[in-house]
Amino acid sequence: MKNITYNSIIIAVCLSLSACAPKRYYTDNNITTRPLASGTSTQTRVSAAVEEWRNSGVKVSAGQNYRVSAKGQWRTYPTCNFTGPDGIGLYKAWCDNSPLFPPIIDGYSHSTLIAKIGEQGKPFVVGSDVTFTASENGPLMFRTNDVINGNHDNEGYVDVEIAFADSNPAIASPNPAMITLPPGTQQLSASLPTVQPMSNAAIDAIGTIPLRRTALLIGNSAYAFSPLKNPVNDAKAMADSLSRLGFEVTLLLDGNQEQMEAAIDKFGRQMSAGKLVGLFYFAGHGVQVDGSNYLIPTDAVIKRQSDVRYKAVNIGQVLGAMEGEDNLQIVILDACRDNPLPRSFRNAGRGLAKIDGPKGTIIGFATSPGSVAADGEDDNGIYTKHLLNHMQVPGLTIEEVFKRVLQGVNQETGGQQIPWMESSFTGNFLFIP
Template structure:
């Protein structure tokens, strides 16, 4: 028998133990898959193939799969009950997939068993399987996360004889927390069975879930893109999500962030590269210098998390040889925009691809920068009740901010503009997935609960002062807002270089002043573009502001928070920062 050196044996044993612990820590994965093909009326070719092929793929991805082909009603209901039992026992991740005939009646979705003898619409409740049964099973199991995939919209001749039913399935509303429902086509539309071995949807699904380190929402976006391309737009997949945690079908042991972009830079190389495997120590990371107009300095340098990036910074030269706003390069990448857990205006969550790098001003535009524009264009200087210089410019309308970007473009010969909503949320998040770019909570003082802050400030009680002082000494005041302890008696803006920058090097992305974007206001994200483009329309009287301001509550400065504002409104709570397209320019670069 071959012998190994002792150190090699110990290393191998340690690696085995680490791998074993990783496997034990991985949440259990349980799947129920049903594929019904051989109907007496209107048989289908591919559901059995789709179910078998998906079952094999999910097995390789660590799922414990329960597979049923050509199931009758009793078999389907028993399988769902067994699925619920397994979810209760194993917890973790639950997945249900159905391929076959489906029908909706009066807003309720039904899956049709192989032996259905349905002649009247009222028979559905007795002879078909209500999708609500699967949802209830998942609710009762109380496991971590669930996914329902319904490739059940293939054309069904029963709909022709039913009075209230329509083609396809109905969209389910008020789904429980932690559930994603994926439809192979839009609600009320019909999916294709396909001419090959698999339906277009199943083929794309099987391929997409094998992509390494791809967030589940990005996975279903990839599926939608592939199906629309294959069917030339005839079939448009749809999802409804209330997920509250991340999930990856296929993942390496090293956790990957939702935002897939990486950027690294040395003093001699500013090319976009993948992040090095060995993290850079925070002390070696290049930090942006304060703006030329800065009066106050940061009390303590901000140490970036070790898995973040160096910053590439530049300033364009204006016609009078002065410098424009200091810019940082934001790398391309993908992220999940919006929130299904907060305001209705932030729904639905959707994936966005920022497909090219762009520059954004490190600071909110200051009075010093804006006053130069006002003087050169003979505009009235905006009111500044808390001082000018390094304070963020306020009391300017969206129209004024837009005019400033046109002036900057004329001064530099480059394309300056306001950021789109998607760009704004992308650079404000700075690779994070939490409520704020520093985490899910504001720093709080144990002696003064959040619920008492407003009352304490309103009556100017002394208890708020020691809390604010303690947090200030500990460098834990992270933004300027009503509940951030940044101000105690009277609210106001603070200089643009105050507090800690986020991981992209941006100061005051949350709080201080709300920031204009290019987008026209709309009440939600349904139909929103999946790229960086802004939403525009004719006669747009309201634009979107993001990030909250000095008088915003804790839940109004989250990275997803958004509000409408009239384009002519001037407020002491609203300012802006600018974006510049990534192109060669006459500029000064700092590293």
């Protein structure tokens, strides 16, 4: 009765003010789910403080494409920042991404909007906007990504709209020259390094690749506490090379934390379509703390070891974003320069820690776990220089590319730097067939 009276008041006020038709929000889980009617959409309100999954009232159909968009403000602890449904910018001092309170989907903040189909469905990330193909029939349900049984002290809500997608998730062949940049990033320019042109046969072969290729590249040089010479050059060179190899490239240079997390979130929405080759490349400072690896944004001010968790980007966030059905995830980390953190940080180790990626993942490190890599005296870092050379060789599998890079770097550094690779990919991938 309380809900009916409240809604009646809202409707009366709306009609008296502007004769408008109120949006229909489902806020009660004891509702009948129905398929969307053609040309319509449905709205639901998801509260951060509600523990149960929110039934949207929409029954999705397997194989049908849907678009979900959301807006609003919420936070998952009183000392945290308010965020939108993408969850970006939640953590700050006294609001730590603690492993004691794990989110439902690892690699995304606790205030990210997530969904599932039916009570037993596998949760997936929605954020502010996502297009997906339903894997099964059932009610579409929403929740914050907060730890189970941890929602009681949350605040705020987001409004979610569900509609049919206009078309299937994009699977068209990319334009090799297309480079998209998030707001505030630096455009590619004519100053990119010159790469030897490929033969017509090699270019024709790229056109036969069955999977769409997409890449996110981040190069951070302009650190206030410990600037680096080559990461921006390295990321530019990789962008030029990968665009020639058929990748849709997003390039972020000297990214702060907000820009990095936004770019990773957007990259993850692309990867969620499935059947993609996704490549993530980072050059800059990277550290390990308590066995977890973090990529350091240029604006990070790290005074205490605990600062790392909420002022840097956990590599787990990248790996989680890249997962999708039948995806190949390639992660390349030229991020093992000398540890920029104070020596008093007892649990901050040298280099990066070993990473166990999900199925279908290949991870290339500039040097072996626990070691550091040289920034390089030339225009590119030693590791990226060799990687650029061998990616252009036709007929090499990606494992063969990394092996040749290892041999070249090992020889050039006299054994001081030994690149490393981890793989759970059982197929074959060639940059140039």
